[in-house]
Every structure is written in structure tokens, then in C-alpha cells.
Amino acid sequence: MRKGVIRPGHVQLRVLDLEPAVKHYTELVGLIETHRDAMGRVYLKGWSDTELFSVVLREADEAGMDCQGFKVRDDATLSALGRDLAAWGTQVEEIAPGELDHCGRRLRFLSPSGHTLELYADKAYTGRWGISRVEPEAWPRGLRGMRVQRFDHCQLHGRDIEATRDLLSEVLGFYVTEHVLDQEGGRNLAIFMSLAMKAHDIALILDERHGTFHHAAFHVESWESLLRAGDLIAMTGTSLDTAPTRHGITHGQTTYFFDPSGNRNEVFAGGDVHYPDQPPSVWYEKNLGKAIFYHHQKLSEKFMTALT
Amino acid sequence: MRQDWEETLEMGAFAVAPSGLGQGMARAGQHRSISCRRDLEGRRELEAAQAGPCAPALATDQATGRAVLVGPSETLLQAIERDNPRSATVGCRNGGCGVCRVQLLSGKVRLGKMSRRFVTVDMERERFALACRVYPQGDLTFRLAPLDPRAL
Numbered sequence A: 001m002r003k004g005v006i007r008p009g010h011v012q013l014r015v016l017d018l019e020p021a022v023k024h025y026t027e028l029v030g031l032i033e034t035h036r037d038a039m040g041r042v043y044l045k046g047w048s049d050t051e052l053f054s055v056v057l058r059e060a061d062e063a064g065m066d067c068q069g070f071k072v073r074d075d076a077t078l079s080a081l082g083r084d085l086a087a088w089g090t091q092v093e094e095i096a097p098g099e100l101d102h103c104g105r106r107l108r109f110l111s112p113s114g115h116t117l118e119l120y121a122d123k124a125y126t127g128r129w130g131i132s133r134v135e136p137e138a139w140p141r142g143l144r145g146m147r148v149q150r151f152d153h154c155q156l157h158g159r160d161i162e163a164t165r166d167l168l169s170e171v172l173g174f175y176v177t178e179h180v181l182d183q184e185g186g187r188n189l190a191i192f193m194s195l196a197m198k199a200h201d202i203a204l205i206l207d208e209r210h211g212t213f214h215h216a217a218f219h220v221e222s223w224e225s226l227l228r229a230g231d232l233i234a235m236t237g238t239s240l241d242t243a244p245t246r247h248g249i250t251h252g253q254t255t256y257f258f259d260p261s262g263n264r265n266e267v268f269a270g271g272d273v274h275y276p277d278q279p280p281s282v283w284y285e286k287n288l289g290k291a292i293f294y295h296h297q298k299l300s301e302k303f304m305t306a307l308t
Numbered sequence B: 001m002r003q004d005w006e007e008t009l010e011m012g013a014f015a016v017a018p019s020g021l022g023q024g025m026a027r028a029g030q031h032r033s034i035s036c037r038r039d040l041e042g043r044r045e046l047e048a049a050q051a052g053p054c055a056p057a058l059a060t061d062q063a064t065g066r067a068v069l070v071g072p073s074e075t076l077l078q079a080i081e082r083d084n085p086r087s088a089t090v091g092c093r094n095g096g097c098g099v100c101r102v103q104l105l106s107g108k109v110r111l112g113k114m115s116r117r118f119v120t121v122d123m124e125r126e127r128f129a130l131a132c133r134v135y136p137q138g139d140l141t142f143r144l145a146p147l148d149p150r151a152l
Helices: A018-028 A075-088 A161-170 A223-236 A285-292 A301-305 B002-006 B021-028 B037-051 B076-083 B121-125
Strands: A005-015 A032-036 A042-045 A055-059 A064-072 A092-095 A106-110 A116-120 A150-158 A175-181 A188-194 A202-206 A212-219 A240-246 A253-258 A264-269 A281-284 B057-061 B067-070 B101-106 B109-111 B128-130 B134-136 B140-144
Touching: A005 A018, A005 A150, A018 A032, A018 A042, A018 A055, A018 A223, A064 A075, A064 A150, A064 A212, A075 A092, A075 A106, A075 A116, A075 A161, A150 A264, A161 A175, A161 A188, A161 A202, A175 A285, A223 A240, A223 A253, A223 A264, A240 A301, A281 A285, B057 B076, B067 B076, B076 B134, B121 B128
Parallel strands: A005 A055, A064 A116, A150 A202, A175 A281, A212 A264, B057 B140
Antiparallel strands: A005 A064, A032 A042, A042 A055, A092 A106, A106 A116, A150 A212, A175 A188, A188 A202, A240 A253, A253 A264, B057 B067, B101 B128, B101 B140, B109 B134
16 A cells, blocks of 8 residues: 555456346355446446445446456545556556446556556445444344355456566556466566465466456455355356365465356465565465365366466 | 457368377276267257257367367367366467467357457458357367467
8 A cells, every 4th residue: 555556446357247247246146246237337336335336337248357456545646656557658548427327537557468457546435335334233134145245356368467567566666465376586477466464465476378367366364255255156057166264375275266267266364464564475386286275285277378 | 450359160060070080089988988989969959959959069170080078068178178178279268379279171160259360350350260159059170270389
């Protein structure tokens, strides 16, 4: 947060058929549909997300991620960061207010890893869904499916992840929480970055398939919630990637599955806390299996190959 | 545009399985669903009798000669994954990632929606498809045409 970027704000995903996607994200994942715009896009949020939306679904002829947005402190900070991005050598495009309903102007740029990222300062603040700001209850009743709390992070694949790390850290104030090196003092194969104390707000993986999308993650409360997520995946016949287990990196608990258009979702619980004064944890390529899946210590083929 | 997705691809005559058949069948013995072509055809006739007009189809990988039986409402990929649960051909199973891309060499199919990133309109004319979105309408042959995982 040292540069005024506060947290992940939204992700816009492309889906092949809108209504099956809405059903997946609401009835199975447990997001709440909050809005539809004139373009036909559907806006959703996790119950503890405080703004009107954190996920946008857009029907398109290919799957994948359109963009991920991060919230900044205020409009003056947004302008200053726009100048800093340009000075770093990044082309910055201003998206007019209202291009996404209920969202102010956004500054959009292409990361060296080939992803469209954007910053915004204003979005309709609706508070957590179903509970009051005053003496809030523990959780709202009427949640569905996996009852996810919030949009948590994305994992993005591409070339030049070290340049992306430099941009995100020097200009936007992210810091590295963990990384995977090919050897001692070697090249970064994976970089996990945070804006505050979370284990990661963005994950970058070195991959020749430039500008591709690995997953969007949603946070749940506990291991018990993950077991329930695994049960729901089984009972709905949802395409499973990885059954509930633990990550080495972040030590978070996880399960992976696919939406009806093949975009990977993660449901994630726990995870380490990183204060900004902590040096990054290091993993080596030779133990990559354990770094990713701490228990069975093997990477499955489709975890590495299936990207949108 | 939408009807493009639903169109039935008329393909050439069923190709004779290449000489790799014996090798494929030897491995096939390990799996409960397949033992030899004669068994498959016998089972297909039985299932056809039970299923009425929607008969299961025999799908043959041209490179290996290995054949899998695809049930009436199944996709080609479901049959491939049942035959080999660890198949590298299995990705998202939902038309998005391109890992299960095949080229159909013969046979009639119905197609579901596929990400245009991996099967463009031109490629679809050349009978490329994602196996997770291929509903065989009769016996077919195919070859795997996966993405090179290092290039996109």
C-alpha cells in the first residue's frame, strides 16, 4: 500500500455462454449477482466484498481474462500513478467513467507478462452483502454453494515476469512474498506479490504462453469450507482440477476446478501473513511439486497445461 | 453465427485403422472398458439395442490405432478420459483451454461451443475441434492435435 494501491478490486472474465457461467458463479461458487449492464455483462461479488462488484462476466467467443483491476486510495493518487506508469515506460490508457457501470475512470496498462491490468479509485460502495456495517453479524444467511467471501487474486502466465515484478513493486508498491527460482541465485519461475499482509494479491508464472490466465481465486473461511467445496464439485459433476489439499507456497488450503467455459477457479483458505518487512520465502524448481501441492508433491499435467 | 456451432460436419468414409492397432489393443487390455475391437463392437451392438436410435460410437486414434467407445450423449473426451484417467489430453473439459484439440479424419459429429482462440473458423473447416465438445454421431477417426505447451 506504500504507493496508494490498496487491494485487488475486480476481474473481468470472458465466458462462452453467459447463463451457464452465471449459474456456476452464483449457485456453485456462491457469488451474488448484483447488476447487469447494457452490454449484457453480469456483475457479481462475494458477500464480504464491500463494493458493488468484484467479478464481471462477459460473453465472448473465447475464454480467458479481459483485465484485473486494483483499487487505489483516491483520484489524486490515481493521476499520480498514471504519470508514474508512463514514466516507467508503460503505455497508459484512460477508460472513461461508466464503461463499467458504477465504476469511475480506470487507468489501464499492459504488463510485460502480457496482461491487461488497471487501476481505479471510485466504485459504488455497497458494504458487505446481507449484514450491517453497525454491529455486523458473523455472516449473512441465504448464501449459496461454496459461500465464498471475496475475490482474492489471479494467477497469470507469461514471459517477462521479472520485468512485471519490477513494475508492480517500483511503481505500484507491491512486494514479493515468495518466489520460485530455477537454482540458487537464478531465474524466477514464479513470483507471488502482495499489496498488504495477504499471502498474495497476484501470482506470476514464467510461461511461453504469453498473456494467459491460470485462475481466479475466491477466499473461504476454513478447511471445513474447502471440504464442502470439494463435496459440491463432486455432487454437481463440475470439472475438477485438484481436490482439496494444501499449497507449499503460501501454505494456504486449496481446491481447483473449471467454470463451464474452461476458466480455472480456485477456492482458497488461510495462507501465511506477510508483513512488508519480511524477506520473500524461496522455493527451488527441483521441489516445485511440493511448493505447489504440499501433500502429494506432484504437479498434474493439466494444472500446468490448461490455460485460457 | 450461432448455427455454425450446431452444424454437423459431414466427413469422409470411415478410415481403416492403421497397423498400430495391435499395439494399442495390447495396452487396452489393462482397462476394463476395452479389451479388443470385437468386444467393443459386440458391446456397441448390445448398447445400440438398449439405446434405440442413439448408438454408441467407436472413436479411433489414427496414430495408435487405439479405439474408445463413446456413449450416445457423451463427448469424445469423456471416452478418452475413461479409457485413460491420466491422459495428457485432458484439460479443462469445458471448451476453453485447447489441450484436447483433435483433427477429425472421418466420421460425423456434432460440435458444442469451443474457444475460438484454439479452433478458429478456418481450423474448424479443416475439421479441427476440441474433443470435449465433440459429440460423435457415428464411428470416427481422429488424430491428436494438442497445443504445443510452449507456444501459443
